[in-house]
Amino acid sequence: MDRQFLTDFELIILLAVLRVGENAYGVSIANEIEQTGGRTVLLAAIYTALDRLEDNGLVTSSYGDPTPERGGRAKRFFKVTSKGLKSVKDTQRSFVSLWSGIPQLKGGTA
Amino acid sequence: MTPHIPPRLAAMLVRLAAGGNEALVGDLEEQFRAGRSRRWYWSQAARMTVGRRIHDRRLQIVAVIAALLVAGISLGWWGTSRIAVPVLLGLTFTSWKLWRLHRTSLVLLYAISVALVLPEWMVGTTLLMNDGDRLFWAIARVLAGYGVVGVLMIPFLILRLDRSGPLAERPISLSLGR
Numbered sequence: 001m002d003r004q005f006l007t008d009f010e011l012i013i014l015l016a017v018l019r020v021g022e023n024a025y026g027v028s029i030a031n032e033i034e035q036t037g038g039r040t041v042l043l044a045a046i047y048t049a050l051d052r053l054e055d056n057g058l059v060t061s062s063y064g065d066p067t068p069e070r071g072g073r074a075k076r077f078f079k080v081t082s083k084g085l086k087s088v089k090d091t092q093r094s095f096v097s098l099w100s101g102i103p104q105l106k107g108g109t110a
Numbered sequence: 111m112t113p114h115i116p117p118r119l120a121a122m123l124v125r126l127a128a129g130g131n132e133a134l135v136g137d138l139e140e141q142f143r144a145g146r147s148r149r150w151y152w153s154q155a156a157r158m159t160v161g162r163r164i165h166d167r168r169l170q171i172v173a174v175i176a177a178l179l180v181a182g183i184s185l186g187w188w189g190t191s192r193i194a195v196p197v198l199l200g201l202t203f204t205s206w207k208l209w210r211l212h213r214t215s216l217v218l219l220y221a222i223s224v225a226l227v228l229p230e231w232m233v234g235t236t237l238l239m240n241d242g243d244r245l246f247w248a249i250a251r252v253l254a255g256y257g258v259v260g261v262l263m264i265p266f267l268i269l270r271l272d273r274s275g276p277l278a279e280r281p282i283s284l285s286l287g288r
Contacts, residue, residue, distance in 0.1 A: 026137035043141075044127070044158040047134050063133070069143050073136025 006091055010058075012037060013049050014088050017059060017078050025064075025075040050078055058084030116142045120155040127158040 006014070016032040017024040026043050029050075033041050053059045064075040080088070099105065116124075116139055128134045142151050 026133060027141055030137075042157050043134060043137050043154060047131055067136075067140075069140055070136035071139045073132045073139070075136065076133035 006087055007049075009045070010049050010053055011088065011091055013046060014053065014058065014080055014084055017080050018085075018088070022077075024078045029078070053084065054078075057081060058087055114143045114145075116151050117148055120148075120152045123155040123159050124151075127155070 012033055013029060016029045016036070019036070020028045020032050026046055029046055030041050030043055033039065033046075050059060050061070054061055059078050059080055061076050061078050064077055066072045066074045121139075124135055124138055138151065138154055
């Protein structure tokens, strides 16, 4: 079944994966969200959301090589699929539609 | 130089809560070795463990039933022993689980329960004492009573600060349908 919506957290993660690019794995995604979004995130919550996004075909993942600084564990890299990119664009359009035509938001800062 | 190794117990919790997600365990270890504090690592481990348990549907059902039993037994005990602590523990546990089902009902249930149980325990029996003892025990019990409530509120306060806790706001969902 195709999902018809993204939660705000899923959207943030998709955007972070897109911003980080090739090196998008748990730590780099969390750092990106912390730096650009100004919010701290639980790494486990990121993986829960990423697993859900992967189940829905919005991201794919692949494993890198194990490294000593990770206790011999491999990094799991994520990439946004074309379906994921479309979801992000659709969400952006939804936001823009919601934003437009609100009189209180016109005419500079409040 | 001693290697920067995560706390052993917290690392064990992480492995258990990660449920085979080695990439997540590796990410946490990498961040810890890169300079994150022990407190940060413990926080991630604790929140992972709690989060995993909270989101287990079967466990939620069992916990709600257990909570209702604890509260029921506590209230029965209250009828005979006049000891407030187990009653408050039972009510707190029940309320916390009910929060998962209906958030507003928790506040009402907890507030009403505490308002009904606590004052009676705090000052009820002191009315039978003589004047000298009455004031001392009334003050002592008021302080002890609110101390107990304060301690029991700590889990709520901790979870209130946690964005993913049961007191956190649910994420909004954006419809993409046209």
